Amino acid sequence: MNEEKDIFDFIEKRKVDMPNKAYFDNMAQSVIDSQKTKIIPLYKRPITWISTAAAAILVFLIVNFNSPDDLPIVPPQVASDELSKEELLAYVDENIDEFDVEMIAEFVPMDELNAKYEEFQNEMFEDEDADPLESITLENITKEDILEYLNDEDLDFSDLEEDSFI
Amino acid sequence: MSKPLDDKHIIDLFNRGGKHSDLAFKAIVSQFGEVLYSQIRGITKNHEIANDVLQNVLIKVYQNLSEFKGDSALYTWMYRIARNETLNTIEKEKRRAGVDLDAPILEIKAGHSVLDGTTPEMITDTLQEAIATLPEKQALVFQLKYFEELKYSEISTRLNTSEGALKANFHHAKQKIQEFILNKLNH
The missing domain is CATH 1.10.1740.10 (RNA polymerase sigma factor, region 2, helix turn helix motif)
Structure with missing residues (x-):
């Protein structure tokens, strides 16, 4: 009976073209390269956080300390009061990789550094709990505002979900 | 080498x-x-x-x-x-x-009534479908034995499995594939 015949006796394989050895060597190398040069997002690098924290402290110290003796990091030929905050920030941003915790610790006593950092954090986040939308109330929104918004966003009333009006 | x-x-x-x-x-x-x-x-x-x-x-x-x-x-x-x-x-x-597809990897020899009514493309696809239904070990052994034509001794080294177990795996794989193909092409 036909179905008892081994089906594989009636099937013949065709030779498939295989790439040469160089293809596999190149692929291995390209995978290795891709894994070595894989870009880690800046914000995920621990060094970025350390540098950022260090830079933030540094900027604070530069901006707030009056005595030039406390600021050995700033080149001596440039007085700190000649630099604007923006210039300092730009300098730090450009040279962020040059800053490290050890460098700061070398010039600034640790206690002082911790105190300044806390102070800096408090200043930065003192309004953290404030709701930026607090000052906006429905009473302040006019019909014109709504129409202008719809116009700007290229929407019409049918695009708004019912929930939006609740 | x-x-x-x-x-x-x-x-x-x-x-x-x-x-x-x-x-x-x-x-x-x-x-x-x-x-x-x-x-x-x-x-x-x-x-x-x-x-x-x-x-x-x-x-x-x-x-x-x-x-x-x-x-x-x-x-x-x-x-x-x-x-x-x-x-x-x-x-x-x-x-x-x-997408340009390769020519079928299988050709059919005359003499099997079920296969005679089919095409190389169809039998190639059906074989791949059949392999996909196999347990992993059987599929793996089938791949190495049937397509790569490796000796059992080589497969044994590569998979850390005895030759006897490999032969059993290959036998079962072939049987299941055959059943799958016949069922599929008979209907």
């Missing part, structure tokens, strides 16, 4: 990092690249797609090799990755109109 490295040697070398990892990875691609490519190409039927899939497979191998526990042979582990990656790709590429 240099002597193939065994699994343990490759993994130890890879885990040493740096240039050792590179050497280990190159050894993997050199020893298993062709058979993985062949496995993938047989299913994708297109070099460009096979190329992309193989690259993804090798990236996964590179990224996860340090986590490989050695519960199975290294090739078994890679075969699994390749199989999943290929099937996922095929699933995504169902709209494959416009």
